[in-house]
Amino acid sequence: MTSQQTKSYAKDEHTGKITDEGIERMRARIGVEMPKKPWQTWNEVATLDAIRHFAYGYGDDNPLWIDAEHGAKSRWRNNIAPPSFLYSMGVTEKKEISEEDRKKGGGALAGVHAFWSGDEVEWFRPVYVGDKIWEKRFIQSVEKKQSAFAGVSVVTRDRTMYINNRGEVVCNWDRLFVRAERKTTEGGERKKHEKIERGQYAEEDLKKIEAAYDAEERRGDSPRYWEDVKEGDIVTPVVHGPLLMSDEIAWHQGNGRWEIFPHHVGLKLRRRHPGFYTLNDWGVPEAVMRCHWDDNYARKVGNPFAYDNGIMRSSWMMHLVTNWMGDDGWLWKVKDRIIAFNYYGDTSWVTGKVARKYIAQENGAHVAEIEVSCDDQRGRKTALATATVLLPSKEAGPVLLPQPERGMEGHRIGARPPKLGS
Template sequence: MTTARADRDSTGGAGEFGRLSTEGIEKFREKIGLDWPYSRWTTWNEEATRDGVRHYAYGFGDDNPLWVDPDHAATSRWGGIIAPPGFLEGAGLTPRLPRRPEDKGRGKGALSGVHMFWAGDHIRYFNPVREGDRLWVRRFYVDVKEKERSRFGGRSAVTVRRRVYWNDRGELIAIWDADFVHTERDTAANRNRTLQAVPDQHIYTEDELLEVDAHYARESIRGAESRYTEDVEVGEEFLPRFRGPLITGDVIAWLQGNGRSEIFPYRLGYQNRQRMGGFYSRNEDGAWDSAMRVHWDDEYARSVGARRAYDYGMLRNAWMMQVVTDWMGDDAVLVRVDDRITGFNVLGDLTRITGSVTAVDTSGEWPEVVCTVQCTNQLNEKTAHGDIRVRLPSRERGLPEFPEPPADHGLLPGMPEPENGPWVR
């Protein structure tokens, strides 16, 4: 995900447009703890409907019956459909919050026009999302750090944006921290010049595609067959999986399920530009277009340092979690995700997903199995990796529960209480 340059300077005095200045970073620091509300403009799923959950799951190629088959889900421990863990990324409305004079203008224009890339996630889960749940969210920054150099070869900053999710029963569902890397435009342009040495996009042979299909045919879902903690062995490997070769249709399928608030047509597109003009620029035809076109427009993607148009980091996050949810079965609970997005996955790339059980942590209230997963492309470049913790059922102790939520619900000191919604403190 990137920001795009508008035809006007919109920094609001927070530094030169498109530049990573110390002034701009300090101005950005004012955003810490400031709510950035989700409205019906920016959320994709206000409620976890049966259709919405299914569309999200199908959008990244997941047909786990716990998400998509009401008859199967009704016989599970959950008593009905629950959503895949990543469903929250495009979900929820922010409750009404008090307007405080001291919040007006905080951080406005900071790092305007600077490219921003999704770089990783740190998610803690406390409850499932059930069919019919109305979802609530608060979104705000919790950290910003300046880095002298990044993998793009120049100055950068890393910000951490938190989202706190709960349902209409006042139950905390998850605290989701996402890391973003901010880089300057000329840094991306310099990186783009180094891409001349990258080999041409691989053209896949019939035999290669047959091998990919054979892997798809071997994929399996544990489902109702319990996998017990007592049976897990450290070093156990998951069957390798392929995703791709990535095509534009895969990006479209992901957007059908997960959505993007920056992509609106016609009058709604005009209205969106009035709210966030810096995210739009004129394309090669002279028409206004959003920065989201890095995901389907090769030339625009090259302007930010990629070889071609590329996927969404959250798509690879969903793939890595799918490997684990397929393996763990219906009775288990996924409780934590820590992942890093380390490279572009561009159109034409074939991703190989591998993983294994690397630890069983018995230090807490319930044993947690640590699954390490990584994504590697056809150039043998690692583009994402992560550790995912799950609690499996036990023959001795029965079914696992989610961890107890923290008393502060992930909010920072001094943040205001909502004026509506079922928020429980």
């Protein structure tokens, strides 16, 4: 069979099964660095345009991200990228998986649907305009679990370490995924999901949402000093929604996904990764990630409607925090969990409060912890986060950026900048 005749989609979209062999094959991938092809990286370099498109893609027009004049006057002396921008970046030194690793981990849980369930992130350096970012990505853990939604499932923790072109460790990012059989996800809590109705809005509802948009507060270039913060302080909410397909399009304009490249380029990618594509209702191969815009396909994986990407809501919660902390603060850590689906037509109300403030004994950093909640118009809690923020101090001065642990693998990579390219 010639390459032109190679199958470009999966024969049966429901063939993915969780088996002991599949789990062991997934575990064989633990610690094995995953290479990326050039076409899998959306933004190789952090240009101002790329940063702007990304920020607009989740609804954030903070001038620290998008306005060159504002960035030049900030403490960073340049525009920097919003925290989640790294998700769109990263090239790898490693180009191929070894034949031995490929044999051990090949076909692991193939066709089993993966739901984004959360993040644990630590940032050490900003991404400046002009930066090129390298990454080292691997599976850190694989755990078999019983899920109320999907029955037997497998939770994987994917770790990515980002390094800039100066050899500095920028970020350590863990992503959690729940992997479940597609047929199984039609059971479980599907009856519960079927009770959910599409969001409907009267004029008064829209006025309330627009008023919340108008009331959004951004600290900007006015420093929020640690001494002025009190435990229990309420963070001004941000709203995102009602969620529309055009919002999903805007997100992909900034973040990109190689799985949805069109036409001849798309065919080449389908032939490389046929398991990522199944026939849609018209009999045409389409990416399985169409659960994010195709209601019919979303129902096949156990949901009443198409739903957002987990990283979108993570970005919305970070949006709340970066608004609050201002240009002179530093988002150090985020731990978030996606606990329910956010469907087309839903409005997400993101709220927060200062849960704790303290001075870190190890380095004297002035820290505030923000508890963040994301709730839809029904009152359903769909996501939670704890954000750890470093703030400037009237007594101690500006924020000092945190340092990665000396034992971190990414730090050892960062100590060898010549091997990372330019």
